[in-house]
Every structure is written in C-alpha cells, then in structure tokens.
Amino acid sequence: MNLEKLQNRNPAMDILRIVAVLCVISIHFFYHTGYYNTTADNDLMYFATVLRTLFSVCVPLFMILSGFLLCNKTLKKGYYSGIRKTIIVYILVAIACIIYKSCNGSYTLTTLTFFMGIFDFTGANYSWYIEMYIGLFLIVPFLNIIYKNLD
Template identity: 30%
Template sequence: MNTIRYHEQRNYGIDLAKWVSMFMVVTLHNLLNGGVLLRTSLSLGNLSYWFLENICIVGVNVFALISGFLIVNKQVNMRRLIKLWKVVVFWSVVPTIFVMLLTCNWNLLDIIKSFFPFVLGRYWYFNAYVGLFLCIPFLNVGIQKLDTKYLRITLVAFILISSTVGMINNFFLESGYSVFWLVILYLVGAYVRMNRSNFKKIDSLMLIFVIITMASLSLIAEILSVRLSLDITLWISYNSPFVIVQSLAMFILFERIELSNNLLRRILIKFTPLTFSVYLIDSNITIYKKVIHSSFEFIRSQPVILGHMEVLLISTVLFVIFILCDYLRLRLFKLLRLE
C-alpha cells in the first residue's frame, strides 16, 4: 500500500523533466563535440543549429533545479552519495575499457585514471554535486528558517549578480560549472517547491513563449558577438541571463505536467532513476573524445530540416542505448549486491 500511495503522489512532470534534460545534454554534445555546429559561421543552417543548442542549453540547469525541488523537505543520507559514486566509477571505467577493446588501442594509464573520476574531475557535474550534497542539510535548515520574502530577495540578488558580474566570471561561477552555481539553482528549485501555487498561476503558453524568446535573444546576442569579434560562449553559459530565465520557465512548465497513462507512469518509475547515467556514459572521456568527437560532421552537408531530424534521431538512439546500458548495470549491481 505504501508503494502505491507513493506512486500516486509522484510528480511525473519532474520525471519527464529529467528525461528531457538528459536528452538535451546528449543533443548538445552531438551538436558541438559531434562536429555539427560551427562557432563562427553565420550561415542559415548553422544559425538553426545554434538555435537548437540554445533550446537545449538549459538541460543542466533544469536538472539542478529538480534537486532543490525534490530534496528541500527530505533528509539526505550519505549512502545515497556513495551509491552514486559507485555508478560514476562504473561508467568511467567500463566504456574506457570497452572502446579500447574494440579499437585494440590499449592505454594502461588511461585505464588507471578511469578508476579515479572524482579525483581527476572527469565529470564536472558530479564533482560539483558532491559539494552541493554536503551543503544540503545546512541549505534545507536555512530555507525553512528564513522568511519567504527575505528568501525571495536573496535569490533575486543571487540571480542578478550571477547573470551580470558572474557572467564575466567575476563572481567565480566558472560559467556555471561550479558548486556555487548548483547551490543557487538548488535554492531556486526549493523556492519553487515552497511556492508552487503562485507559479501555477503563470499561463503555460506564456512559459513556452518565454522559452522561445530567450533562445531567440541568445541567438541574436551570438550573431552580434561574432560580428563584433566578442566571446560568443558568454550567451550559452549556464548563468547567462537568457539561459537562467529560459531554464526556470522550462522547469515550471514541466513541473505542472500530469500523466494519467499507466504505461507511461510505469516506464517513468522504472527508468527515471537511470537518467543521470545517460550523462555519465555520454560524457565519459573516451566516448566523448574517440566516439562522438567529429562523428556527425556529415550532417552539416545535409539540407537543414533533414539535418535537424538526423541530430534528434541520433540523440534519441544514443539516449535509449545509454538508458538500456544502465539498466543492465543496475541488474548487475543487484546480482553482485552492490546496490
């Protein structure tokens, strides 16, 4: 009965947001690392891929917002972090050895390094998440103790500074690749959870409009940056003002989604916990540099619409493969009692 009750109370919109976020991460890697996207070309086709990148760039932010939304009212357990660390090590080691096995190109040093992903910073998000995780007990107490108005003012100040001073890296956010940025997003996600009724008043069509508008503004800023020989990457940093607003709009939009289809519910319950491993496999340094790197350059020569279809199809196939791989990993862990 407890399991059924828990599933009935489950926020399936958040589950969907996790799926979409990790799909976006895969798409981002395919666009830039895969060789589809060129940083300086202003051709119509390349601009369309820039726009797709701008739509997908919010994936990491949304995933971090979800953490605050889900954990603000919970007790954290160090076992959860250790459990996640074992998965990180697994997906750091196994693909590395597998690719070497396929290519017959063995490198003992790379294999040894793959056993120490945290120490060597192989997965920036996991390293930053460890810092966030250790702060969560203090953050949760602070959130509960603070007056709602004061918390809102503090968060607005954080976001304003992060998207201005922080955007030029003088707030030491490292373009969002930092513990501090995940902490800010955690607080924002927690605030949304505590004020859900207020955010539900925002019309869904308005949220969609905001998402498209912010991605378009990013595109305009990127075009101007190229023409003026400025740093284009500022506009796709996780703490860009456009990316922040777009991330929040997308998160709020998905949070309100309700699902009644039992089959979809069962799929989400079973596979959503595996979505983080999509990032781990896709970002494995061997996969990233030797498998995905420049593998999709051929798409640039395709008609624009066909090219976009190919990017999304390849991303979907990779996403499904990675999910299934982690399902096999989960079965193996249960067999070996590593869960």
C-alpha cells in the same frame, strides 16, 4: 517498487527529467559534429545556433529539478546513505572508462592513475556532474536549515 511512493509521484518531474536528458544528448550531439568549429554564415547554421541555445537549459534544468526534489531533505540518520547508488554507479563507469582509455592508448594506466582517476573525477569524461551532485547532496540539509531559519 513501493506502491505508496508510486502513487505520490509527480509525473511533471519525470517529464522535466526526460526533457533535460534529451537536451543533454542534443548538446553533446552538437559537440561531436563540429558545430563549434563552423562559421555561422547561412540559414542552417543560424537554425542550429537557435536549437543549441534552446538545448543549453539542460544543466540548469537538472539543477532546478534537484533543488525542488531536495528542498525538504533534513539531516537525519540514513540521509547520506541515499547517495550510495550514485557513487557505486559512478565508480563502475569510471573504471570502465579508465580501462577503455588505457586500451586505446589515451591513458597511461598505473595503480596511482587508476585510483586518482576515480577520486579526482577525471577517469570518466563527464564526471564533473557527479562531483557537483555529490557536493550538492552533502550540503542540501544545511542549506535547507539556513533557508528555513531566515526571517
């Protein structure tokens, strides 16, 4: 890793990212434990509801963090190549998810559904976030130009 980049790194951003990741894991924990199908009629459920409410900052926290880290991005040669790693990882994960879902019988695998699952962001269950991130990445330079030219 580039030593200069490492020295200029803001550890607060890494701490916020860790908090956001833990909140995402916690939100998904609640989803897979039947919390949403249980009546809140005791102290434990009220406590769980408070925790779930606190953890719901995960996506807004990632959005704010992304906005902060992308606020100085400008439209220049090579900017869009920065999304390459994210797209490659997404495609690999989507392929793995499609193969897994087709093996367990919850997905009908054809050539069309395979490619559509990747390109319409339905192959991987939580790929909506990648879709949103790619959209944000594409428009950030233009949003920055607009913002910096406001009176």
